[in-house]
Each structure stands twice: as structure tokens, then as C-alpha cells.
Amino acid sequence: MSLQQLILGTRGSELALTQTTMVTHALQTAHPHLKIERQIIQTSGDKRQDLRFSEFSDVAQVDKGIFIKELEIALEGRQIDAAVHSLKDVPSDLAAGFAIAAVLPRAAIEDVLITREPHTLENLPQGARVGTSSVRRAAQLKFLRPDLQIVEIRGNVPTRVKKVLGGNALDAVLLAAAGLLRLGLLNANLSRIHIEEQTLHALVLDPAKFLPAAGQGAIAIECRRGDEVVINAIRELNHAETEARVTAEREFLKILGAGCQTPVGAHTWIKDGLLHMAVRVFNEADLSAAPVERETSRPVHEARELAKDLAALL
Template identity: 50%
Template sequence: MAMTKTVRIGTRGSALARWQTDHVAALLREAWPALQVDIQVIRTRGDRVLDTPLPLVGGKGLFTAELEHALRSGAIDFAVHSLKDLPTEDAPGLTVGAIPARAPVQDVLISREGMDLDHLPPGATIGTSSRRRAAQLLHHRPDLHILDIRGNVDTRIRKTLDPNGPYDATILAQAGLERLELLEGLPAHVLPFQVMLPAPGQGALA
């Protein structure tokens, strides 16, 4: 009788991270029906520090250091993460082992009043913690005010739609919104590439 193999997958605990890991686990079970999957949620420093802009507290590595430690210690066999949020250089001793089929790559504007980017009022406040998004927004609309926003997808949407909040709109990846089935019903507008180029690897998992 063949032995049952168990793989241990590390993931962050957000709804999007769990969806992505469950998706990879389902792909593995489809290929190897006897495979057992043990999903381990690992809380990273980026999940704990939510009151400081990302560039001031370490950037992308904030969300991977604990996952990398778990890999090196043998606590997990591999981790699932958004490719765009990985550091550009592989961590020593680790590598990207696989990339599943890519989801849509574009960014989406979600605005409190349902307006698209060109019709937001002068001086509107856009919530983003991404320098890439901020730079492209200001290139297209120099009058906009950029304000840092932190939290997972649900939190950012809630902050943006709060009528008493400071944000008129925010920018999120289309892939994450579709994976969580949040795009339908939101006051959302997909941004064309002429306005917003996505991050390298956006829409892909690693």
C-alpha cells in the first residue's frame, strides 16, 4: 500500500492569503488525490505593525521574514504568497518553486462616490501604501492627495467607503478582489495600462 504524503504549507492569515493557499492546496490535491495538506497560519511583522507606512518599517520583507524562517527551520515544506509582494531577490537558500496560472493583472480604483479617476473632485484623497501607485496617480492627476492606508483588502475597502473617513478612493489589485468575490457590487473602475502599470508579478502566486 502506498504511503500517504503530507505537505505543510505556510501562509499569512488574511482572507486573501488563506484563499490563495486553499487554491494551491486544491491544485495539489487535484494532481495527487491521496495528498494530505496541513495549512499553517504564520503571523508576520507586517500583519502586526499597521500604524506605520510600509517604506518606513521595512517594505516587502515585512510579510515574508517569518515565512522564510519557518521554511529554513523545517516547520513548513513551502509557503504561498503573492508574487508581486516578494522581495525582488530570492532569499538565501530559498527559491520560487512554482507559479500557478496568473489572474488579471490590473489595478482597480474603488471610490466612495462611485467616480472614476478622471471625475474625482480636485484634491481628492487616495489611500495607498504603494509608491508605484502613488507616483502614477500623481503623474495622471497632480492635484490628488495621497494618504497612506494599511490593512487587508476588506479593511481598506471599509476605510474607503466610510462616509466619515479621510479617503475618497483607494487602489487595489483586481486579482485579489476577484479571488475574494468582492469586485461585483463595489463602486470600482479597472485602471487602463496607460494610467496605471501593475507591479511585476501582479496577479500571480508563488
């Protein structure tokens, strides 16, 4: 049976809508006669802007998966047929009844340092105030530059970028390159940010030195497990190399019992037919302690085994 109509669920942020448009175009290319509708659903993470990410686990009925829970409820209730996510927001231990049907070709995995004047991470002023929403980024910043002041920030991508502008501005913010590129904020040579008729400086951080989050830069499409008509249609969009890499990264988090806001960096790449992965794991109880760093490789089709190898080395 061929699929005639599909309802895609998405968050309402500009980035989420941009990513859903990308999925829509890919589906329409693969299935020209498919009618696609979009349904915007507000998630816990969108509603509770008063909370820091670190506080969500302390609030009743607000748990891990803060940017996908309501989308999964809509999936379960058949209000939507599939949900579009930034994969790094999806818990590595997916709830029963759901499946990732496809991941699109991965965008840039790197983090970007945004400043008013040209700076590297090494030559930021002593005690500079750096904004981030990520425990992983904060831990790596303090590991590499213990003198920096880390400021937790919330809001959508443009809102976070603008924290470097105006009075009482931060000295820098750290954001994912993929989101900046998808929103057209980062220029083609990855060196400038253009926002509100102003230009900021951007420095793409080497992922071998500043490790990204598991799944960073990847878009995932989630479906109901067992809904084979929908899964088969969406599966045509799947990018095998991206899937192998993010499978290893997410399996590593799953083995550790780590969540989306756990200070763990994971960097994968494919070379000479092998899937390589490097990880940097911080102690949540003592972020000032030096992290554990490990690296190994396996054949590309052994992504889960690669994750198990690395976990065993910790």
C-alpha cells in the same frame, strides 16, 4: 520517492488563506493522495500595523520581504514544506537557500479605483483624497493627477475598501483587482464592490496607462532549494506563460536593485510569439519628476534578456 504529506505555510489574512486554499485544491487535483496541512504564520508586516510601509526599512530587524521573512524562517527550520505568497510581496532577489517552485495561472493584473459615486481617474474632484498602501500607485497618481491628495492606508483588503465608507471617508482607494476578485468583493463585470450591505463603484484601470507592480496578480509557492521531492510535486502546478511574464518583471526589478515598495510599474503581455514589457520608473528622491518610460520585446523564452534590454535603455 513520492510525496505523502505537505505542510503549507501562509499568512493569516483572509486573502492569504483564500490563496492557500486555491493552492491546496490545485495540489489535491494533481496529487489526490497527498495529505496537506496548513500552518498560519504571522509576519513582520502583519505585526507592525503601526508602521507605514515606507518606514519598515528604518526599523531594526525589519527589512525588505516584510510579508515573507517569518515564512522563510519556518521553511529553513522545516516547520513547513512550502510557503504560499502573493508574488508581488516576494523580493526579486530571493534569499539564498530558497526557490520559487511554481506560479499559478495569473489573475487580473490591473488596479481598481473604488469610489462612492461613478468616477474615472480623470474626473475625480479637484484635490480628492485617495488612499493607497503602494508607493508605485501613489507616484502614478501624482504623475497623472498632481492635484490629488494621497493618503497612506494599512490593513487587509476589506479594511481598505471600507475607508471609502462612513464619516471622514476618503474619496477613493486604489487596490489590486486580483485580491478583490479572489475575496468575492468585485462583481463579475468588474464595476461594483459589495461590502457591508453597501455598493461602491469600481473602475478597472488600463494597465497600459496605469502600470501594475511586478508580479501583481500571481500566486507563488516557495520551497527550500534542493528539496527536490517537494519541488517536483509542486512544479506540476506551474503556469508557463505566467512564469515567463513575471520572470521578466522581477528580473527588471532585480537589475535596478528595486524592492516591493519601489515606485516602478511593469506591464507584460504576449503577442505573436513575443513577450512584450513596458516599464515606468520613478525617481525615489524626487517623485514629482517625470518618470522614465520604456518598452521592448523578445521571444517568450528570453524573459531575463528582455529585462536586461529594458534596463539598458534607462
